[in-house]
């Protein structure tokens with residue numbers, strides 16, 4: 001599953017953008033938005049950019065999928 005992933009540099013984004021992505025999350029486990037994430041990793045998978053991190057509340061994986069508008 002992982003071979004199609006292309007790592008991207010999350011830290012290359014502006015500080016403002018990084019903060020926004022770290023705060024604007026959706027956690028499937030908590031079923032709650034904007035709990036925030038830590039340890040963000042950004043990658044490209046099948047033409048879609050994902051930012052993956054750990055939920056600040058439950059530490060489960062949270063995924064943010066970037067649409068074209070967010071580039």
Ligand SMILES: [Zn+2]
Nearest residue numbers: 027030055058
């Ligand atoms: Zn959570």
